[in-house]
Amino acid sequence: MADKIAKRSKFVVVGGGIAGVTCTEQLASQFPSDEIVLLTAAPLIKAVTNFKQVSKTLEDFDVEEQPSSILEEKYPNVKVIQSAVRQLQAKEHKLQMENGEEVHYEKLCLCSGGRPKLFIQDNPHVLGIRDIDSAKEFQKRLSEARRIVVIGNGGIALELVYEVEGCEVIWAVKDKAIGNTFFDAGAAQFLIPTLDTDKPERDAPYKRTRYTTDRAVPPGTSSTDGRVQDQNPKVELGSALGPDWHQGIKLRGVQEVSHSVHVEYQCEVQKIYTPEDFLLSQQARQPSSDPSSDTGLWPVYIQLTNGKTYGCDFIVSATGVRPNSGPFLSGNSFAVADDSGLRVDDHMRTSEPDVYAAGDVCTACWEPSPMWQQMRLWTQARQMGWYAARCMAADLLDEPIELDFCFELFAHMTKFFNYKVVLLGKFNAQGLGQDHDLLMRCTKGREYVKVVMREGHMMGAVLIGETDLEETFENLILNQMDLSAYGVDLLNPSIDIEDYFD
Structure with a gap:
């Protein structure tokens, strides 16, 4: 039998979804002279395009499915290995691949998404x-x-x-x-x-441009995001759909x-x-x-x-996803959260040395900001992948790093039923119990605005339609200004609130 092919790399990322590709791109930019290895089982990866920072915490971007070769062309120091992961041996710092290769790493980031x-x-x-x-x-x-x-x-x-x-x-x-x-x-x-x-x-x-694949992944192998599938002949091939999949x-x-x-x-x-x-x-x-x-x-x-x-x-x-942590648990000592996600600290580190995780596969187990909560959405997959790469670099270089500002305030912008939708902070009064009040205004067919207030401070907001209030409300939530004096007039449409608080 032929000897296994062994490959060594300073950084290895598993998963071709948004978290994995973002992490790979950030590492490739920070370490242009080092080879970054991305492991993915399918020829298509997810790429963030048309990225725009709308405000301090709100982001707007498209998600595009591309051949992995495009990533290698963009970053010459990125090597994409198209193979499923058979087994992770965390103590030995190596991955066994379905194609017979062994991949050794100094730092590993698991971005295997959800199932x-x-x-x-x-x-x-x-x-x-x-x-x-x-x-x-x-x-x-x-x-x-x-x-x-x-x-x-x-x-x-x-x-x-x-x-x-x-x-x-x-x-x-x-x-x-x-x-x-x-x-x-x-x-x-x-x-x-x-x-x-x-x-x-x-x-x-x-x-x-749209790309499609012309093959199926055999049972027991993994998909674009590196996950190992159950023994099910109807295997999903790629990572999760983009926000504009339709x-x-x-x-x-x-x-x-x-x-x-x-x-x-x-x-x-x-x-x-x-x-x-x-x-x-x-x-x-x-x-x-x-x-x-x-x-x-x-x-x-x-x-x-x-x-x-x-x-x-x-x-x-269409009943949601669960963290795809299962393929990496055998033979290792990962701490796993109640939702099956790999527990990570505020440096995106798992309980196994030199193994990080980002995106849907992980569960944030640090003490969160009062205005932030984890939701397995595209924005957080991108943010976690980017931040995980910075943490891997900081740890390798023995440099300090603080929790990124994106974790200060939950902020998500999307579109439902052809309406722009912005969610900020504790938009559904998450964790506030009965200790909150709601202010609302609604114009049928045009806009819906709801803010969550507690003791005169804005804790969250839901904005549907072209309200142009997202940046103002973001500032009010972050600054925690006492708004008690304004009462219900806070949402009075005849008052140009942006002039007061921008």
Whole structure:
């Protein structure tokens, strides 16, 4: 048997998602004379493009899927190894690769992302949307669909139900309102009418280059973000979708309707039926007025915990992700958080020497700022990857480093239902209990503004629409100015608050 090929590098990064690529780019810039190794199992990586610092903490950027060769061309000292990780041996500072190579490191950063939490495994009628390839599969199946059922209430579900046209959508959420992860019931009520109206025309055609892959990863190997998959023949290939994943992908079914979304609240999946089982089941009997009553057979039926059963062409599982830490635990002594993430300190270090982690795979276990919380979002993946690289460099050079300012205030900017959405601080009063007050203003079809106040100090905010208040509110939260004297006038639209507090 041939000897294993051994490679040595000062810095090794596992995972071709945003955290991993950002970490690699930062290391390559700081150490231009050292080779930086990025391990990824697929030919596509995630790259941040069109980055813009909107304010002190708010960022705006695009996420683009690119061949890994583009990263090597941009940074000549980056070496991308396209292979899955078989095993990490942290004590020996080496990784065993599926291609037979051994990779030795001085400093390692694990950026293996998260894995989709499908509510059921190995069902051909249940589709999880994770990467561009699974999004393409969704597009293909949707093109022949009359009705789909979407399970979930996170970002992917919110974007999907709004974007789908020409197909009836049954949306099952376990909460009392849509978008519970991102905003409250008031914001949900502001957005709901958008589901019953035609979407506006796009301002311009989407011109960004798209890349696809032409192979599947065998069971037991890892995807673009370096994760080792379960023994499941339907393997997701790439890292998580970008915030504009639906751009340039036609999401249309066979019906003439533009927008048709029916929401079922406070329910989850109870059972999935084949057509044969459905006909035999006594539970399938529904009142004739129920929208789930059908005269013809559907490929699959889903029974919800509220007692309703719907036939559909297929089911979309958009129920979030879990940290993909499992592949690295065997034989090592990682401290793991309750959510399965690798515990990291304020230098992004895990409990294993010289092993760091960033992005969805890690759980921040330092004492956080009163205005910051971890949410597994694109902005935090980029920030953590960038900061992890700086910490790796500082530790190697024995230089001091302070926690980056981006961890002072939670700040996230995105778009839902074609509205700009900005979330700041404790935007949903996270951790405040009953010790807070809410101020709100709403202009139907235009804007929704909510601020979270505690003892006269602003703790968080939700801004939907073109409010132009994000920088002002960011300053008010960071400065913790006493606003008691303003009372409800703080959101009075006739008062130009920016002039007072910018």
